[in-house]
Amino acid sequence: MISLNLRRASSKAAGLLAILALSAVLPAFGDETCNSPYIAKLIKGQEDYVYVWTLGVEGLGDGSDKLVTVDVSPRSKNYGKVIHQVSVGSRGEAHHMGFTDDRRHIWAGGLAGSEVYVFDIAANPAKPRLVKTIADLGDKTGYIGPHTYYALPGRMLIQALSNTRDKGGVTGMALYNNKGDFIASYPMPVEGGGDGYGYDLQVNPRKNVLLTSSFTGAANYLRPLGELVKDPEAMKRFGNTMVLWDLKAMKPKKIFSVPGAPLEIRWSLKPGDNWAVTAAALTSKLWLVKQDAQGEWQAKEVATIGDPAKIPLPVDISITRDGKGLWVNTFMDGKTRYFDLSDPEAPKQTYEKQTGRQVNMISQSWDGKRVYITSSLLANWDKAGADNEQFLRGFTWDGKELKQVFEVDFTKEKLGRAHHMKLGSKALRSAYRAPDSPPKLASAR
Amino acid sequence: MTVLRFLALALAWLAAGPVSAHQTDALLPDLDYAPPAPGTYPLHRIMRAPDGPVLDVEGRVRPLSRFTRGRITLLGFIYTACRDPDGCPLAYRVFDLLKKEIEAAPALHGKVRLVTLSFDPARDTPSVMRHYGGSRIREGEGLSWYFLTTRSARDLLPLVEGFGQDVRQSVDRSSGRPVRELSHVLKVFLIDRSGYVREIYTSTFLHPRTVLSDIETLLMERD
Helix, strand or coil: CCCCCCCCCCHHHHHHHHHHHHHHHHHHHCCCCCCCCCCCCCCCCCCCEEEEEEECCCCCCCCCCEEEEEECCCCCCCCCEEEEEEECCCCCCEEEEEECCCCCEEEEEECCCCCEEEEECCCCCCCCEEEEEECCHHHHHCEEEEEEEEEECCEEEEEEEEECCCCCCCCEEEEEECCCCEEEEEECCCCCCCCCCCCCEEEEHHHCEEEECCCCCHHHHCCCHHHHCCCHHHHCCCCCEEEEEECCCCEEEEEEECCCCEEEEEECCCCCCCEEEEEECCCCEEEEEEECCCCCEEEEEEEECCCHHHCCCEEEEEECCCCCEEEEEECCCCEEEEEECCCCCCCEEEEEEECCCCCCCEEECCCCCEEEEECCCCCCCCCCHHHCCCEEEEEEECCCCEEEEEEEECCCCCCCEEEEEEEECHHHCCCECCCCCCCCCCCCC | CCHHHHHHHHHHHHCCCCCCCCCCCCCCCCCCCCCCCCCCCCCCCCEECCCCEEECCCCCEEEHHHHCCCCEEEEEEECCCCCCCCCHHHHHHHHHHHHHHHHCCHHHCCCEEEEEEECCCCCCCHHHHHHHHHHHCECCCCCEEEEEECCCHHHHHHHHHHHCCCEEEEECCCCCCEEEEEEECCCEEEECCCCEEEEEECCCCCCHHHHHHHHHHHHCCCC
16 A cells, blocks of 8 residues: 655645635535536526426327426526427336536436437537437346436446346446446345345545435336235335445445335535435435444434325425425425425424425425426326326425426426426536637526 | 635635646645545446647647556646636646655556646647646656647647546626636546546545555556
């Protein structure tokens, strides 16, 4: 081992350290719900667009999955309207998406198969273009159902939900470079208490840890929900674990028992905080993963969401930039709840509102003043009849009240089922302009 | 220390004048974790390092591959006017610390090189890069440190694109005109002896301890 003899501070050094300490937290300050801390160019002001990754519906429009651009700039004449859509030409249970670290591309995929679609959003942020389809995930890894797309420097780490062998929940992660070339795969642990299942993944780079959660396999998530819940054997096949990984080594360090399908993970972005929260869907509980006084990572249940006996089914969550608040959407009762996280050991619900007949994803702007909600969970889990609303709704939040300011009806617009959202900006047009060739950028925010 | 105190220090530092390579004599924050031991983890081949013509400090045209093959290479893009403390100066500081560590470790002599490549060819001429590098410019059996630039944006673009180093020219908000500041996110590339990128560091984990551990890991690999 090479020993280090790093020099210590001078007074000027203290200044630089202060700046580094400040600037180091800035990238993570932008919630934009849940972006990777490695993503450049967070939108600190008013976003111009919401991209909605949309499940196709047979007989509705072209019936295919598509990326929809909605103009959300209040100064625009198209405010609250669909301004572009790009279809992938097939229907495959469109679900989640993620930016590359340079925010030039969105990677998106469907849970029914293993295709990953790459959209260019830098050339014209209003009009994403499908530029590549990655089709080798299943062949390279044996995993299907790409779910979470998490940017690492120059790479994309993908958490899958299922596998090619039995369509069960034992799965893993796949690593690609930003050009779409496969690099490596990492199986979810099945030893030492691991159930092998996967769902979300989130990184805390300052601690060199990766945290993963667990859901279920394609055999379950593609079944009609009403049928699934009557199958006690199938209902046993949901994830009950979270895994803390050594990020650098990509090796599991500790497996936590977190019953009831822990789904979305959010690290506190507040400097000095070393904790993350998740919501367990089937038990309707909030869990905290935190270092104890000895530095050991622990997981514990810290709050209840709604009445678990009524199975509200918490789905997406969104943490505020200061780690003091958490939005929680519950699919079955269509409610959006706000929890005060001032004491993460004891979150307290301080607000709730019915925001739809079914709600799933929730994203907030950098400053927390704008909140966006979509409706769809899975094609076969969404409600039927009049309860099957499909929308993107925009709200303002003043700390006291969610006020709806626009709605896009995805059925009326013949788009499909509105699912995952990412925010866009005109100012992110074009990733590279040579210093000696003047750029033609939109006004920076 | 209060936030205001932090801000005051930050502003004072920014007001201190043009940045030079030698204004980096500063403390690095300690890592908040112990990196895994060298050789206990894989460093995958992320991508092949791109190639193209560059200029050395003498103004000679060379292929970049001359500086990314045969030795383990740590390559960072900079521009000499950079004022972002979380950008070029941080990279330079880490490179400087690594230089000292490597020079003090005979086992590493002749096995590692540092490359500082400008993405501002219009201003960072070979002579500017020579001034920027100063006494740190060296080539030899111990540690080599090269300061490179390109003839033009046309030569630079394939390299920037190939590495995935995002950079944009900032724009004055009131006039809409480009300003001297270049908007970029710090990335430093660890390249193996065969010219494959094996790690990409950002400001969140660019630290001599992590880099040295990775260099040792690569050195433990069989060719």
